[in-house]
Amino acid sequence: MEEKSVVRFANRMDQLPPYLFGMINQMKMEKRRAGDDVIDLGMGNPMDPTPDAVIEKLIEVAKDPKSHRYPESSGMPHLKIEIAKYYKRHYDIDIDSETQTYFTIGSKEGISHLCLAIMGPGDSVLVPAPAFPIHIYAAVIAGANVMKIPIEPEKSFLDRIINICESCYPKPKVLMLNYPHNPTGVVTDKEFFKEVVSLAKRFKFMVINDFAYSKITFDGYEAPSFLEADGAKDVGVEFGSFSKSYNMAGWRIGYCVGNAEIVQALGKIKGYFDYGIFSAIQVAGIIALRDCDDTIPELANLYQTRRDVLCSGLERIGWDIKKPKAGMFVWAKIPEPFNKMGAMQFAVEMMDRANVAVAPGTGFSEEGEGFLRLALVENEERLRQAVRQMKKAMENMIV
Ligand SMILES: Cc1ncc(COP(=O)(O)O)c(C=O)c1O
Incomplete structure (x- = not known):
């Protein structure tokens, strides 16, 4: 049968799954357009200013x-x-x-x-x-x-x-x-x-x-x-x-x-x-x-404080957290029984129910299943708020 469309891609495109951050960003933008205040811990995209x-x-x-x-x-x-x-x-x-x-x-x-x-x-x-x-x-x-x-x-x-x-x-x-x-x-x-x-x-x-x-x-x-x-x-x-x-x-x-x-x-x-x-x-x-050598330790301190706020918040709601010694992220194991639904679905639930954008571990290949990656790009108050909203969402989830 004759093909209808002239649009055909290179074979290598078949090897590229949809880009994870693209999907997460799309969901976030739809929510924001609808007037929701999404706390964005999805991408490692700093919100703080350049020196x-x-x-x-x-x-x-x-x-x-x-x-x-x-x-x-x-x-x-x-x-x-x-x-x-x-x-x-x-x-x-x-x-x-x-x-x-x-x-x-x-x-x-x-x-x-x-x-x-x-x-x-x-x-x-x-x-x-x-x-x-x-x-x-x-x-x-x-x-x-x-x-x-x-x-x-x-x-x-x-x-x-x-x-x-x-x-x-x-x-x-x-x-x-x-x-x-x-x-x-x-x-x-x-x-x-x-x-x-x-x-x-x-x-x-x-x-x-x-x-x-x-x-x-x-x-x-x-x-x-x-x-x-x-x-x-x-x-x-x-x-x-x-x-x-x-x-x-x-x-x-x-x-x-x-x-x-x-x-x-x-x-x-x-x-x-x-x-x-x-x-x-x-x-x-x-x-x-x-x-700008002097601005670097200040920035690292800022992330360290945010790390402490987010890690202790998640620990308080029962998550088993390993504090990172570097980077802009907390790599968090999804607690039972929620881990059963898979990281992608859990991330979608967090977006839908808690207005918190997170990256599912599977976005970093299947070895990341069971984990979420939370970026330390929002301020301390918003990180505390994110944990509160996640806790409430999890209380209302039937697994
Ligand atoms: C490990 C790693 N490498 C590279 C990049 C991208 O850095 P750049 O903005 O310099 O392209 C990122 C961005 O999140 C990253 O996490």
Whole structure:
């Protein structure tokens, strides 16, 4: 029979489930349009402002016609120097600003394009699960085979890597990491990264560490950079983001630092796709990296207080909560008997009955079943309110 529509998509589209945040956002928008006050703990989209100095610089530079031209796509030299200085100051790592740094339109864009540059059909990629969706789907879009490894416990994570590398042919080509981890809040230490580097050399795989939550850390914990491990630059790169450390999620600026060949591959593929970040944002980024070290601990404290409010609220209503040491989320086990309905349905019920938007664990692959991810983006009062509304909704739910 003749097909009616001329609209047909590429086969790879069949491998992409509907984007989780898209669905949650749609439901939230419908509720808000109907006049409901939805407390939004769904996405890690900060509501707090970007530092004033950064905004002021953006305004100043945006007025200069020179900034209206196509920008320097890898990042302007001063910005690249500033990220190298940042790594020296914060982690005592030497980075060659010219060859070992590349600025991206947010870290998500950078990770996605790097996957296209370094993997394809026939390649396998190890990804911790549950996972921030792009860690899995950037590889899927690139046509690679994704092998998921449970993020916990840490010891068996490394053992699983060894096991897979010893038993699979072809061996994995890339290991994707994300510490501090979204969605679980799992953190790591320098020892772990040392072992990763030694495995990468032994089994010849590349490493990508997504370090988006580098500075949102609590209770004195400091997240190590992957590049602190000796030899890390021989095997991999790290992606950083301005979105969380400086509340610049909408500005779209992130970076890749580390192995020069991998950085170069990212630049090559991006050269075909885009022209880089608006120059005024790049200059404002210099201010963030150079002058805003002081705002980072204040921000981390803000999240720590919110974490305490949300965790103790949920504990009070009987949830079994593990307090995260980093990140912007609480990864919460759905209590019995509600866990039986599945995380997606429970999240829908919370939206419908409690006016609270949360992310179901299954949005981060099936390993997240039984969990919810709650983002610490609303203020303390709204977090308390969210817990009250969730409690009431659960009291009225028949399971
Ligand atoms: C682990 C992780 N990586 C990357 C991103 C996206 O960062 P960016 O805004 O720099 O693209 C997020 C956003 O939530 C994230 O959770």
